[in-house]
Amino acid sequence: MKIIREFGGFIQMFGGMFRAPENKKMFWNQFMLQCKDIGVGSLGIIVIISTFIGAVSTLQTAYQLVSPIIPKETIAQIVRDTVILEFAPTLGCIVLAGVVGSKIASELGNMRVSEQIDALEIMGINTKNYLILPKILAGTLTIPMLIVIAMVLGIWGGRLAGSAAGIIDPTIYDKGLILGFNPYNVYFALIKSFVFAFLITAIPSFYGYNVKGGALEIGLQSTRAVVVSCVLLLFADYILSALLL
Amino acid sequence: MIEIKNLKKSFGSKEVLKGVNAVLEDGKCNLIIGSSGSGKTVFMKCMVGLIKPTEGEVLYDGKDFIHISLEEKKEIRKQIGMLFQGSALFDSQTVGDNIMFPLHMFTNDKLSAKKDRVREVLKRVNLQEDAYGKFPSEISGGMQKRVALARAIVLNPRYLFCDEPNSGLDPQTSIVIDKLIQEITQEYDITTIVNTHDMNSVMEIGDHIIYMHQGEKEWEGNNKDIIFSKSEKLNDFIFASEFLKDAKNMRNIKETGELPDDISDDIKEAIEEKFNIDLDGDGIVGSE
Ligand SMILES: Nc1ncnc2c1ncn2[C@@H]1O[C@H](COP(=O)(O)OP(=O)(O)OP(=O)(O)O)[C@@H](O)[C@H]1O
Ligand SMILES: [Mg+2]
Numbered sequence: 001m002k003i004i005r006e007f008g009g010f011i012q013m014f015g016g017m018f019r020a021p022e023n024k025k026m027f028w029n030q031f032m033l034q035c036k037d038i039g040v041g042s043l044g045i046i047v048i049i050s051t052f053i054g055a056v057s058t059l060q061t062a063y064q065l066v067s068p069i070i071p072k073e074t075i076a077q078i079v080r081d082t083v084i085l086e087f088a089p090t091l092g093c094i095v096l097a098g099v100v101g102s103k104i105a106s107e108l109g110n111m112r113v114s115e116q117i118d119a120l121e122i123m124g125i126n127t128k129n130y131l132i133l134p135k136i137l138a139g140t141l142t143i144p145m146l147i148v149i150a151m152v153l154g155i156w157g158g159r160l161a162g163s164a165a166g167i168i169d170p171t172i173y174d175k176g177l178i179l180g181f182n183p184y185n186v187y188f189a190l191i192k193s194f195v196f197a198f199l200i201t202a203i204p205s206f207y208g209y210n211v212k213g214g215a216l217e218i219g220l221q222s223t224r225a226v227v228v229s230c231v232l233l234l235f236a237d238y239i240l241s242a243l244l245l
Numbered sequence: 246m247i248e249i250k251n252l253k254k255s256f257g258s259k260e261v262l263k264g265v266n267a268v269l270e271d272g273k274c275n276l277i278i279g280s281s282g283s284g285k286t287v288f289m290k291c292m293v294g295l296i297k298p299t300e301g302e303v304l305y306d307g308k309d310f311i312h313i314s315l316e317e318k319k320e321i322r323k324q325i326g327m328l329f330q331g332s333a334l335f336d337s338q339t340v341g342d343n344i345m346f347p348l349h350m351f352t353n354d355k356l357s358a359k360k361d362r363v364r365e366v367l368k369r370v371n372l373q374e375d376a377y378g379k380f381p382s383e384i385s386g387g388m389q390k391r392v393a394l395a396r397a398i399v400l401n402p403r404y405l406f407c408d409e410p411n412s413g414l415d416p417q418t419s420i421v422i423d424k425l426i427q428e429i430t431q432e433y434d435i436t437t438i439v440n441t442h443d444m445n446s447v448m449e450i451g452d453h454i455i456y457m458h459q460g461e462k463e464w465e466g467n468n469k470d471i472i473f474s475k476s477e478k479l480n481d482f483i484f485a486s487e488f489l490k491d492a493k494n495m496r497n498i499k500e501t502g503e504l505p506d507d508i509s510d511d512i513k514e515a516i517e518e519k520f521n522i523d524l525d526g527d528g529i530v531g532s533e
Contacts, residue, residue, distance in 0.1 A: 022319075023350050115333040118295050123347055124322035 010206050017128040031134040038135070038201075039142030042099050043149070049095055050150035053087045054079065054157030062167040072168050076158070076176025081185060083154035089189045090237050092150045093196035096143060097229040101204040104135055105222035108208030113218060117209070132205045139201030140194055147193040151186070192240055196233050203229045246271055247292065247404065247436055252301035254284075254291055261287045262298070263460040272434040274427050274450045278441055279457035280482060285440040286330070288457065289408055292438070293325060294318065305404065323351060326397030328407040332389040334381040334396070340367075341377040344396045351400060366395040370425055387418040394422070398429055405430065405437045416445060423450045444483055447471065456482065472496065 021027035061078045108131065111117050120127045155177065162168040168176075207225035211217050247269040254262040261284045269275040277285050290296040292303050294310060303310045305321050313321075334343050341363055348359045367376065370391040381389055390410060397405060407426060411419035427450040430437040441447065447454060451468035456479050464476045471483065473496070484493040517523060 026350055110336075114331055114336070115329045116335055119327065119329060119333040119335075121295060122293055122322060122325055122327045123350065124319040124325075125350065 006206075009210065010203070013128060013132070013202075013206050013209070016126060017133050019126055019129050021129055022125055027130065027134065030130060031138055034134045034138035035142050037103075038100050038138050039146065042096055042146060045095060045099055046092060046146045046150050047153060050083075050088060050092065050153040051157035051160075053091060054083055054154030054159075055161030057082055057087065057154075058158035058162045058167065059165060062162070062165075072172050073176030073179055075162065075168050076173040077179055079158040080155055080177050080181070083158070084151050084185050084189050088150040088154050089147050089193040089196065090233070092147050093143065093193060093200060093233055094230055096146070096197075097200040097204075097226055097233060100139065100143075101200045101226045101229050102222045103204075104201060105204035105208035105225040106218055108132075108205060109211035109218035109221055112209060112211045113214055128209070132202075132209060135205055136198065136201045140197045143197035143200070144190050144193040147189065151189065188240075188244055191244065192237065195236050195240065199233050199236060200229045203232065246306055247438070248302075248304040248307075249292065250302040250304070252288070252291055252303065253299045254287055254296065255299050261460050262291065264301070265457075265460075265462050267455055267462060267465070269436055269438055270453060271436050272431060273437070273452040274430050275436070275438045276441060276447060276451045276454045277438065277457060278447055278454060278482070279463075280442060283457045284460045285442075285457055286408055289406055289438065289440055293327060293406055294322070323400065324403040326400070326402035326405045328390070328393050328397050328405075328410055330408045330412060332381070332386075332393040334389055334393055336381050338380075339377065340372075340379050340381065340384065340392050343381070343392060344399050347396065347400050362399060363395075366399050369398070369429070370395045371421070387414050387422070390414065390422055391425070394425065394429075398433075401433065403435055405435050407437070407439045409440050409442075411441070411443055411446060419443060419445060420449060426450065447483070458482075 058075060058079050061075050065075060065078075108117075111131070117127050117131070120130065159170055159173045162173055163170045204222065204225035207221045207228075208218075211221050249265055249267045249269070252262055252265045253260070265288065277288060279285050287296060291298045292310075294303075298311065301311075305324075308317070308321065310318065310321060334340075335346065338346070341360075344363045344366060345359055348354065348362060352359070354362075363377070364374065367374065372388065372391050372395070376384060376388065376392070381392070384392070394407075394410070397407075405426070410422050410426060414422065423446045426437060426439060429435070439446070439450070448468050448471075451471065454464075454466055454468065454471055455462055456464040456476070458478050464471075464474055464479045466474065471479070472493075474480065480493070
């Protein structure tokens with residue numbers, strides 16, 4: 001019952017959102033600010049986790065492929081495809097759901113509780129348009145970019161770890177990378193990260209914007225926002241894989 | 246001028262406003278007073294459209310605010326300034342940017358003109374220029390209230406709403422804020438509505454007072470009539486403290502010439518000293 005009501009509210013949120021902004025310049029500033037917050041703000045964590053994920057997947061793939069008849073290049077191939085298809089977009093976005101999602105939910109929740117949203121409404125500003133839309137737009141623009149970076153760094157991390165551990169020579173790794181490369185995978189990963197980006201910005205916006213009560217409620221709602229985004233993200237991952245692969 | 250006709254609001258089965266009628270005039274500080282939970286905030290939020298009333302009309306200079314289109318509503322909202330109970334400053338922006346915000350949003354003035362205007366209103370609310378670059382978290386509650394007031398008046402509103410402007414402030418700062426609100430109201434001839442339960446403000450700036458009791462308008466008048474009101478509930482409200490009860494007793498002495506039974510000896514002495522009279526007879530015996 002609650003789920004249905006929340007879903008209804010979520011859809012409703014979009015109702016008032018797509019109107020012309022009161023002031024285009026202010027909207028643009030807000031959008032740029034969000035791009036900086038979401039994009040640049042999460043770059044560090046994405047660099048760290050994607051490099052390590054790439055490194056770890058090289059080591060583990062090598063560990064599992066013990067047979068001498070399988071050429072070493074296959075390791076690079078497998079690392080490349082898992083990083084592009086799954087690790088970079090899905091794991092990357094799950095981490096971002098925690099980082100970006102909780103920030104969005106608590107920021108909006110705080111604005112709601114301290115009546116800043118009411119203050120904007122009183123001025124005659126459409127707060128859904130001014131506060132939520134820039135976050136969703138900035139997220140769907142910058143998060144796929146971050147995921148592309150994560151793909152590159154993941155593969156690079158794998159190359160680094162492979163040679164550092166003496167498992168696979170960098171030249172062989174590079175040869176493996178171009179072997180049977182399907183550009184559609186990158187395209188698919190971008191679609192995925194676009195959908196995920198929407199989920200991890202829109203859902204926390206909804207929970208944050210509709211906080212009722214006090215500071216405690218902000219914490220509860222932002223946790224809830226992250227949990228719901230992650231679950232829906234994995235669900236969307238499954239659906240998209242079933243449909244598009 | 247704002248007219249309120251038969252305004253009702255229920256939350257579920259709980260009736261918070263039970264049909265309030267009122268006329269709030271220009272150039273006056275219209276005070277809405279009442280005890281906690283009497284529905285003052287709900288009343289104010291219904292007036293500005295943050296809460297949709299169940300029934301009734303709110304007319305801004307004759308225009309029905311509740312049933313007009315979103316666009317028309319926006320036009321009226323641009324003429325509304327509101328000071329929230331908790332100030333509601335944007336905490337990610339400096340004091341200067343907070344006050345600048347409505348100017349950025351709704352005017353096309355040059356940046357220098359906007360800055361001049363911000364300095365002007367900062368001065369108007371008695372804040373030093375060095376507050377300009379500070380963040381809301383770095384200034385005191387009283388200063389935050391003043392910044393919020395500055396932000397509310399920066400676009401020269403026609404209607405100014407203040408929800409408990411002096412809650413959480415010391416009596417002196419409260420009076421400064423009250424005076425400021427009063428001066429601004431008279432200076433620009435705007436319609437000001439103030440929610441309060443602070444009797445100091447009531448006596449200080451109450452040109453027009455509406456007393457709310459359990460969602461109904463119980464009494465209406467100004468600060469000259471209020472202490473002589475005949476409404477039992479209002480008397481209970483304004484004479485809630487022991488000290489003020491004594492004041493009420495003094496009023497009764499003056500009116501009837503008779504001493505109430507429950508007056509304490511201390512007060513009797515104080516009154517005798519103050520007015521140079523002897524209270525031991527049957528009422529006011531001696532005087533200067
Ligand atoms: N959103 C809401 N949902 C349900 N009940 C509400 C809501 N808002 C207010 N109320 C109820 O309406 C009544 C009046 O509340 P209101 O906030 O207007 O009081 P108030 O006069 O402003 O009090 P205070 O002086 O403490 O600020 C309260 O009993 C409150 O429980
Ligand atoms: Mg209140």
